Amino acid sequence: MAKQVVMGVVGAMGAVGTRMIQCLEASKIDVKDFVPLDIAANAGKKVTFRGKEYTVKEAKEGNFKGIDIAMFSAGGAASEVLAPIAVKEGCTVIDNSSQWRMTEGIPLVVPEVNPQAAATHKGIIANPNCSTIQMVVALKPIHDRFKIKRVVVSTYQAVSGTGFKAIQELENQAKQFAAGEKIEVNVYPYQILFNCIPHIDVFLETGYTKEEMKMVNETKKIFGDNTIDVCPTAVRVPVFRGHSESINVETEKELPGIEELKEIFASGEGIVVVDDVKDGKLVYPMAIDCKDKGDTFVGRIRRDPTVKNGLNFWCVADNLSKGAAYNATQIAELLVEKDWIKGAQ
Amino acid sequence: MAKQVVMGVVGAMGAVGTRMIQCLEASKIDVKDFVPLDIAANAGKKVTFRGKEYTVKEAKEGNFKGIDIAMFSAGGAASEVLAPIAVKEGCTVIDNSSQWRMTEGIPLVVPEVNPQAAATHKGIIANPNCSTIQMVVALKPIHDRFKIKRVVVSTYQAVSGTGFKAIQELENQAKQFAAGEKIEVNVYPYQILFNCIPHIDVFLETGYTKEEMKMVNETKKIFGDNTIDVCPTAVRVPVFRGHSESINVETEKELPGIEELKEIFASGEGIVVVDDVKDGKLVYPMAIDCKDKGDTFVGRIRRDPTVKNGLNFWCVADNLSKGAAYNATQIAELLVEKDWIKGAQ
Numbered sequence: 001m002a003k004q005v006v007m008g009v010v011g012a013m014g015a016v017g018t019r020m021i022q023c024l025e026a027s028k029i030d031v032k033d034f035v036p037l038d039i040a041a042n043a044g045k046k047v048t049f050r051g052k053e054y055t056v057k058e059a060k061e062g063n064f065k066g067i068d069i070a071m072f073s074a075g076g077a078a079s080e081v082l083a084p085i086a087v088k089e090g091c092t093v094i095d096n097s098s099q100w101r102m103t104e105g106i107p108l109v110v111p112e113v114n115p116q117a118a119a120t121h122k123g124i125i126a127n128p129n130c131s132t133i134q135m136v137v138a139l140k141p142i143h144d145r146f147k148i149k150r151v152v153v154s155t156y157q158a159v160s161g162t163g164f165k166a167i168q169e170l171e172n173q174a175k176q177f178a179a180g181e182k183i184e185v186n187v188y189p190y191q192i193l194f195n196c197i198p199h200i201d202v203f204l205e206t207g208y209t210k211e212e213m214k215m216v217n218e219t220k221k222i223f224g225d226n227t228i229d230v231c232p233t234a235v236r237v238p239v240f241r242g243h244s245e246s247i248n249v250e251t252e253k254e255l256p257g258i259e260e261l262k263e264i265f266a267s268g269e270g271i272v273v274v275d276d277v278k279d280g281k282l283v284y285p286m287a288i289d290c291k292d293k294g295d296t297f298v299g300r301i302r303r304d305p306t307v308k309n310g311l312n313f314w315c316v317a318d319n320l321s322k323g324a325a326y327n328a329t330q331i332a333e334l335l336v337e338k339d340w341i342k343g344a345q
Numbered sequence: 346m347a348k349q350v351v352m353g354v355v356g357a358m359g360a361v362g363t364r365m366i367q368c369l370e371a372s373k374i375d376v377k378d379f380v381p382l383d384i385a386a387n388a389g390k391k392v393t394f395r396g397k398e399y400t401v402k403e404a405k406e407g408n409f410k411g412i413d414i415a416m417f418s419a420g421g422a423a424s425e426v427l428a429p430i431a432v433k434e435g436c437t438v439i440d441n442s443s444q445w446r447m448t449e450g451i452p453l454v455v456p457e458v459n460p461q462a463a464a465t466h467k468g469i470i471a472n473p474n475c476s477t478i479q480m481v482v483a484l485k486p487i488h489d490r491f492k493i494k495r496v497v498v499s500t501y502q503a504v505s506g507t508g509f510k511a512i513q514e515l516e517n518q519a520k521q522f523a524a525g526e527k528i529e530v531n532v533y534p535y536q537i538l539f540n541c542i543p544h545i546d547v548f549l550e551t552g553y554t555k556e557e558m559k560m561v562n563e564t565k566k567i568f569g570d571n572t573i574d575v576c577p578t579a580v581r582v583p584v585f586r587g588h589s590e591s592i593n594v595e596t597e598k599e600l601p602g603i604e605e606l607k608e609i610f611a612s613g614e615g616i617v618v619v620d621d622v623k624d625g626k627l628v629y630p631m632a633i634d635c636k637d638k639g640d641t642f643v644g645r646i647r648r649d650p651t652v653k654n655g656l657n658f659w660c661v662a663d664n665l666s667k668g669a670a671y672n673a674t675q676i677a678e679l680l681v682e683k684d685w686i687k688g689a690q
Contacts, residue, residue: 150651154499154591156541156580170539178523194515195633196501196582196589198645198659203622207603207647229651233591233659235501237541238583244541246499246578246591258552277548288540300543302552306495306574314543314578 003336004032008070008091010059010082012036012047015164016073016096019325022292024071025050027329029336035067038074064089068341071328072096087123092341094125094328098210101126101218108221111330112269113140117224118334121343125331128222129214130323131155131234131243136222137296137322138247138315141268143223146251146309150229153215156237156244157200158287159192161319166192170238188236197236209234242287243319251309258301261311265298270322275299285316293318294326348681349377353415353436355404355427357381357392360509361418361441364670367637369416370395372674374681380412383419409434413686416673417441432468437686439470439673443555446471446563453566456675457614458485462569463679466688470676473567474559475668476500476579476588481567482641482667483592483660486613488568491596491654495574498560501582501589502545503632504537506664511537515583533581542581554579587632588664596654603646606656610643615667620644630661638663639671 007024011017017038024031034049037059045056057063059078064070064086072079072086076099083093083100100106107117108126113136118125128136139148159166166187173193176183183191190197200211208216212232220226237244255261266273272295276283285297296317304310317323335341352369356362362383369376379394382404390401402408404423409415409431417424417431421444428438428445445451452462453471458481463470473481484493504511511532518538521528528536535542545556553561557577565571582589600606611618617640621628630642641662649655662668680686 152497152593152649152651154578156501156582174519174538175523178520189627190631191633193519194584195631196584197631198589198591198629199622199627203627205623207622207645231593231649231651231655231657233499233593233645233657235589235591235659237501239539239541244543244580246543246580248497248576248578248593277544277552278550282534282544282548284543286535286540286542288536300552300578304497304576306497306576310576312576312578314580 004030005068005336005341006033006035006066007031007332008035008037008064008067010037010070010072011074012056013038013042013045014073015160015167016320016324019320020071020073020328021047021049023321023325023329027333029333037063061085064091067091069094069332069335071332073324083124092121092123092335092343094127094331096127096324096328098129098214100124101128102221108218109331110136110222110327111334112137114222114224115334118331119338119340119343123343127324127328127331128218129211130161130319131157131211131245132215132218133323133327134243134296134315134317135215135245135247136219137268137270138298138313139249141264141271142249142251142311145264146253146255148228148249149252150231150250152231152248154233154246155235156239157234158239158241158243158319159236160241161243162187167240170240192236192238194238198233200234200236239287241318241320242290242316243323244287245315247313247315248304249311250307251311253309255303255309255311258303261301265301270296272297273299275301285314287316290316290318292321294322296322349375350413350681350686351378351380351411352376352677353380353382353409353412355382355415355417356419357401358383358387358390359418360505360512361665361669364665365416365418365673366392366394368666368670368674372678374678382408406430409436412436414439414677414680416677418669428469437466437468437680437688439472439676441472441669441673443474443559445469446473447566453563454676455481455567455672456679457482459567459569460679463676464683464685464688468688472669472673472676473563474556475506475664476502476556476590477560477563478668478672479588479641479660479662480560480590480592481564482613482615483643483658484594486609486616487594487596487656490609491598491600493573493594494597495576495595497576497593499578499591500580501584502579503584503586503588503664504581505586506588507532512585515585537581537583539583543578545579545581584632586663586665587635587661588668589632590660592658592660593649594656595652596656598654600648600654600656603648607646610646615641617642618644620646630659632661635661635663637666639667641667
């Protein structure tokens with residue numbers, strides 16, 4: 001990876017943007033120059049990248065010039081307007097919002113699952129939803145060998161997915177509880193401390209939420225297989241970092257025994273198997289253990305005897321890392337390494 | 346319910362026992378005398394029942410005499426020894442532990458689902474596991490009409506299911522977090538605050554936990570139908586009170602549309618439908634809303650299009666009330682009302 005590149009981060013002051021900067025610092029990318037961008041109100045603020053201070057610029061027309069790759073985490077509305085501008089100014093955009101994910105011709109990439117899709121980009125590459133990314137990483141080695149027919153998934157999603165203000169709210173609510181004060185609710189519609197809220201993103205006519213439909217549609221697109229059915233329930237839990245998922249899978253081909261299944265999971269790229277519950281051992285993945293890690297952790301692997309080729313497992317990843325910033329950084333690394341920065345333009 | 350009865354509560358000082366006393370106070374039962382029992386260390390302590398103070402007796406041979414119905418929440422080991430003694434001394438035992446639930450000839454009763462089973466008791470009636478109770482209450486109207494083939498369930502279980510010490514631990518951990526102190530872990534194998542632990546009760550050879558197998562086996566026994574398959578994942582979450590469950594159901598017969606399904610759920614005994622997510626309304630069941638309530642709350646009702654007759658819903662109940670003490674009290678009311686105290690002895 002000899003090529004030097006100019007990297008931009010749009011939404012540099014946000015929860016994911018902050019993590020993007022950290023992931024980029026730790027990446028193999030030889031960054032010639034670094035350009036942090038954010039809303040006008042944050043312009044002029046300072047951020048540090050690999051030991052050097054940079055001034056945040058406003059994310060607007062004209063300010064994307066000279067940037068090779070811009071990682072966006074600025075929300076869908078900003079991305080809708082700004083990503084095409086950035087592309088016009090010569091950037092390749094890796095966008096973390098849901099804005100472009102399902103647009104035809106825009107690749108939706110998880111480097112462990114469909115790296116080749118990144119080569120086909122015309123300026124924008126979409127980063128999938130956090131809850132989808134860790135699921136498809138975990139499902140990949142199973143799908144490759146046994147072809148997945150159906151997935152029933154229930155999520156346990158951390159508040160950091162909502163951003164800094166939600167992290168702050170959970171922290172405040174914990175402090176209010178400890179002080180015996182009234183618990184204030186601002187970010188979520190209800191108290192999240194000591195509660196589970198079965199609602200993430202907007203409700204659709206069908207009764208599903210947008211978050212749930214992301215898991216349905218993005219999974220099909222990433223695997224390039226419309227026959228994979230996903231039935232999701234997305235739930236917010238009082239956890240700061242790390243989404244957990246209870247995943248039930250039905251495959252077309254016959255599944256092997258547990259020990260072999262564990263080996264198959266472990267052979268999957270980006271997967272760490274954390275699973276040993278024999279003889280009193282209590283080894284399984286947990287949200288508190290995944291912070292700042294780029295891997296997807298899989299455990300509680302067991303056959304589901306209620307269906308012909310059934311499998312259950314528990315899957316945990318850092319929603320801000322593998323679920324967002326780290327995945328975007330991996331895409332950037334891929335573009336540099338394969339010389340795909342200019343893509344199929 | 347004219348008959349006057351002498352009621353005992355074994356494990357009166359515990360989390361469930363305390364709630365049993367409250368439920369019994371609020372019940373229709375005409376309590377002639379009340380006998381709280383607990384371990385020797387708690388004997389002599391005072392508890393209040395319907396405004397009168399009672400002294401806790403040691404739960405041991407001889408001390409069950411004169412009690413008509415004893416509600417046990419003393420754990421499996423104590424129940425194994427003491428329930429037969431209590432029966433011998435003339436009690437009818439309603440036992441909240443897992444000790445007798447799967448024993449042939451001992452009815453396992455959820456009054457909304459299989460009240461008639463209570464009539465067949467020979468001294469002991471078992472109260473099902475908390476996570477099972479709310480699920481079978483919710484499934485009952487669906488099973489009656491459409492015959493359930495398979496259930497995939499992931500739970501979000503409150504710490505109060507573990508007892509007072511776990512409630513204290515979560516409270517302490519929140520206070521330690523707020524004070525910036527080290528978080529102490531004593532009750533669970535890992536920190537529960539801001540975490541999800543995919544492990545409740547002991548692990549079995551199959552990789553499932555005992556808690557999970559309770560949901561499998563108790564559901565079959567309560568419905569008296571071994572063809573209902575349940576595939577469970579039981580998870581502890583940082584919530585004080587109220588278990589939530591993400592439930593996916595496949596039925597034999599064709600399911601109707603959502604509005605009709607909501608009516609069917611609402612017609613079920615003990616079910617309150619909390620479900621309105623149209624036009625920006627955000628009405629769904631949550632753990633923080635169920636405390637001290639005897640109902641099972643059902644929401645997020647939606648069809649699962651990935652399977653022929655599929656249905657998803659979210660189910661919440663107070664694990665200490667409907668999941669334990671209230672269900673036991675309902676059984677006691679049933680015994681008194683139907684004159685089944687002496688059962689089929």
